[in-house]
Amino acid sequence: MRMSWVLLAVVVFTSLVTWSSQAAEAPATVYVTFWFDTEDFILPQADDAAKRLAEMFASRHVQATFKIVGEKARVLEERGRDDVILALAKNDIAYHSTLHSVHPTPSEYCRDLDWHEGVSEFIRREGEGLRTLRRVFGVNGSCYGQPGGSWTPQSYAALREFGIPLYLDETSHVNVKDRPFWYCGVLNILRLGDCVIRTGWTDDEVKQACTRFDKAQEQLIREGGGIVSIYYHPCEFVHEQFWDGVNFSHGANPPRSQWKLPPMKSPEAQEQAFGAFEAFLDHIIARPGVRLVTAREIPTLYPDRIYSHPLTRSDIQTIAKAFRKEVSYVDLGTRIASAGEGLLALCAAAQSPDGSIPGEVSLEFAYGPASAPQLFITEGKFPWSDFQQAAREVLEIARASGQMPSLAWVNGQPVRPEDLAVTLAAALTAESRQGDIALQKGELAAKKYVSDDRPGLWGWVILPKGFSAPHMMELAKLQVWTIKPAVLRTTK
Numbered sequence: 001m002r003m004s005w006v007l008l009a010v011v012v013f014t015s016l017v018t019w020s021s022q023a024a025e026a027p028a029t030v031y032v033t034f035w036f037d038t039e040d041f042i043l044p045q046a047d048d049a050a051k052r053l054a055e056m057f058a059s060r061h062v063q064a065t066f067k068i069v070g071e072k073a074r075v076l077e078e079r080g081r082d083d084v085i086l087a088l089a090k091n092d093i094a095y096h097s098t099l100h101s102v103h104p105t106p107s108e109y110c111r112d113l114d115w116h117e118g119v120s121e122f123i124r125r126e127g128e129g130l131r132t133l134r135r136v137f138g139v140n141g142s143c144y145g146q147p148g149g150s151w152t153p154q155s156y157a158a159l160r161e162f163g164i165p166l167y168l169d170e171t172s173h174v175n176v177k178d179r180p181f182w183y184c185g186v187l188n189i190l191r192l193g194d195c196v197i198r199t200g201w202t203d204d205e206v207k208q209a210c211t212r213f214d215k216a217q218e219q220l221i222r223e224g225g226g227i228v229s230i231y232y233h234p235c236e237f238v239h240e241q242f243w244d245g246v247n248f249s250h251g252a253n254p255p256r257s258q259w260k261l262p263p264m265k266s267p268e269a270q271e272q273a274f275g276a277f278e279a280f281l282d283h284i285i286a287r288p289g290v291r292l293v294t295a296r297e298i299p300t301l302y303p304d305r306i307y308s309h310p311l312t313r314s315d316i317q318t319i320a321k322a323f324r325k326e327v328s329y330v331d332l333g334t335r336i337a338s339a340g341e342g343l344l345a346l347c348a349a350a351q352s353p354d355g356s357i358p359g360e361v362s363l364e365f366a367y368g369p370a371s372a373p374q375l376f377i378t379e380g381k382f383p384w385s386d387f388q389q390a391a392r393e394v395l396e397i398a399r400a401s402g403q404m405p406s407l408a409w410v411n412g413q414p415v416r417p418e419d420l421a422v423t424l425a426a427a428l429t430a431e432s433r434q435g436d437i438a439l440q441k442g443e444l445a446a447k448k449y450v451s452d453d454r455p456g457l458w459g460w461v462i463l464p465k466g467f468s469a470p471h472m473m474e475l476a477k478l479q480v481w482t483i484k485p486a487v488l489r490t491t492k
């Protein structure tokens with residue numbers, strides 16, 4: 001009897017050890033998001049392509065995200081395609097602009113606008129299609145992605161107004177190391193490098209895409225988990241050429257009466273395309289450790305923990321030390337502060353009357369500045385109380401307007417936020433804050449995460465030839481105060 005109890009204990013112990021070591025070794029989950037830019041409101045057969053893809057996912061009890069153009073939602077209703085609307089509604093519904101390629105597109109109309117005017121104009125133009133989407137599908141869009149390469153920084157503040165928490169697309173305007181990131185308080189899946197995978201339509205291409213997927217999964221497991229982004233357009237399964245290319249290329253803007261239908265694939269080529277995609281989808285679904293997620297689920301995977309509890313004294317010291325090397329986002333171990341969050345934390349930490357660093361400070365979200373100052377000082381010596389006053393004003397402005405000021409004022413002198421950031425960092429890491437403190441010159445290193453305005457950036461065939469947007473990309477660089485990598489829930 002006693003022996004059998006001992007034996008049982010040994011068996012239980014051994015199996016517990018085996019179970020726990022297996023649990024520790026279980027590879028990280030790799031999330032995969034499939035999204036379809038559902039935009040062709042000209043070719044009626046594109047409606048059927050969207051329905052077929054929507055049903056392909058539903059029949060496998062998984063979901064894709066359909067980013068739908070407002071005008072597409074409207075014509076589905078006008079054509080009486082309730083069957084397509086219902087098939088799409090079994091998946092996730094997201095937003096893809098009011099009119100997509102009809103000029104002016106977002107980059108065109110925001111090109112020379114300032115921050116606030118651009119935000120208002122984006123809300124006015126793109127709010128219309130979003131209202132159509134909400135009316136037809138009865139839900140808000142789960143995410144937004146720009147038409148083609150027509151990206152604008154002002155769209156982000158509009159998305160927050162729209163209650164859309166995720167920007168899902170593939171473009172090189174902003175990028176943090178080819179992984180998900182925060183920008184303007186919106187989560188971005190915008191540039192995933194090796195984790196964006198598509199297949200062509202031949203059997204060989206499917207095989208190669210499956211191999212690329214397996215490699216991406218292995219890489220993400222090594223990183224402790226992550227997300228793969230796979231995108232298509234329903235219309236590309238049935239057409240030979242994009243609907244907008246044949247009508248709106250290089251700034252062309254024909255009236256509706258002159259819109260042309262794009263050429264179609266042969267029925268055999270269409271079947272080959274759907275078949276190839278289906279094989280690719282089935283390969284991914286069958287992979288152990290893979291989970292399909294929609295845009296609606298993604299924000300839950302990447303919580304921003306910077307606002308969930310106050311920053312500690314040790315966090316403030318980490319930020320100050322990091323800012324002495326470069327003004328960019330700061331990894332605090334379990335969460336990450338953007339440069340702007342770091343600056344506001346230092347401004348709050350500078351408020352103690354006795355000069356000590358407080359035990360904790362709380363943050364509220366603020367956009368980067370709306371403009372870059374032309375006139376400012378970069379040297380001079382001032383008492384700590386002048387910097388405390390400047391920091392207090394920065395906090396007041398950020399809290400009142402939800403946006404960082406373009407300038408701080410130190411004893412009546414204009415000072416850039418990056419210079420204030422490195423000066424506060426130096427002062428708060430010094431032994432004491434007695435005597436005059438020298439203003440230091442800082443550079444916003446995080447600017448490297450926004451592309452310069454270069455010809456290749458605006459290669460979308462719909463944009464007018466030679467399109468550039470230097471002012472808009474400068475505005476985009478001001479918003480890097482808000483940029484930081486997004487941390488996957490399961491990794492930290």
Ligand SMILES: [Zn+2]
Nearest residue numbers: 037039147148
């Ligand atoms: Zn599109």
